[in-house]
Amino acid sequence: AQSVAQPEDQVNVAEGNPLTVKCTYSVSGNPYLFWYVQYPNRGLQFLLKYITGDNLVKGSYGFEAEFNKSQTSFHLKKPSALVSDSALYFCAVIRSGSARQLTFGSGTQLTVLP
Amino acid sequence: NAGVTQTPKFQVLKTGQSMTLQCAQDMNHEYMSWYRQDPGMGLRLIHYSVGAGITDQGEVPNGYNVSRSTTEDFPLRLLSAAPSQTSVYFCASSYRLAGYEQYFGPGTRLTVT
Numbered sequence: 001a002q003s004v005a006q007p008e009d010q011v012n013v014a015e016g017n018p019l020t021v022k023c024t025y026s027v028s029g030n031p032y033l034f035w036y037v038q039y040p041n042r043g044l045q046f047l048l049k050y051i052t053g054d055n056l057v058k059g060s061y062g063f064e065a066e067f068n069k070s071q072t073s074f075h076l077k078k079p080s081a082l083v084s085d086s087a088l089y090f091c092a093v094i095r096s097g098s099a100r101q102l103t104f105g106s107g108t109q110l111t112v113l114p
Numbered sequence: 115n116a117g118v119t120q121t122p123k124f125q126v127l128k129t130g131q132s133m134t135l136q137c138a139q140d141m142n143h144e145y146m147s148w149y150r151q152d153p154g155m156g157l158r159l160i161h162y163s164v165g166a167g168i169t170d171q172g173e174v175p176n177g178y179n180v181s182r183s184t185t186e187d188f189p190l191r192l193l194s195a196a197p198s199q200t201s202v203y204f205c206a207s208s209y210r211l212a213g214y215e216q217y218f219g220p221g222t223r224l225t226v227t
Contacts, residue, residue: 043118043219043220044157044206044218045218046215046216102147106156
């Protein structure tokens with residue numbers, strides 16, 4: 001079985017400040033980890049992924065995430081938040097070599113305050 | 115490329131009615147899937163397909179049917195709509211290997227009264 005936890009339903013941050021959206025996972029075997037973003041009334045858009053290699057992954061729009069195997073975490077970060085980053089963020093996991101059943105977290109609403 | 119397209123964008127059904135949600139992709143992706151999104155529950159997998167003629171159940175398959183006659187199309191059928199099926203439905207596609215990201219359609223907002 002595999003699961004994802006996003007412990008914060010809502011994260012508020014001031015524009016220009018760093019932001020972190022937390023994600024922890026549980027999976028047997030090696031994980032593939034993803035972050036997606038959803039803007040209002042839109043489908044999900046891919047931000048970044050960890051498959052293997054460097055634990056720090058850089059993605060779209062200045063976002064990055066750090067894979068921490070010992071803490072089973074994959075937190076999303078950005079050094080300086082923009083108001084336009086306000087959206088719903090989803091973390092997802094799949095076990096490497098599995099039959100493509102991606103498991104999503106419940107989502108974190110990020111609000112960047114001007 | 116149009117990417118992943120879904121129709122309709124909105125639909126209201128009465129309990130017991132049936133309908134088909136359409137999904138198409140033009141990226142030659144082997145893998146296609148249907149999710150439902152409910153507040154506070156993230157996305158839950160309904161059905162998925164790893165290629166034409168091959169489908170399988172996800173986490174919440176009851177009340178839904180799928181078929182995959184072509185690589186491009188993956189329709190989702192509601193057999194007898196129930197209020198519990200009120201949700202936003204997303205179709206997604208990707209290359210078959212697990213390391214590839216999924217591309218999502220814009221969604222269908224379904225209300226069952």
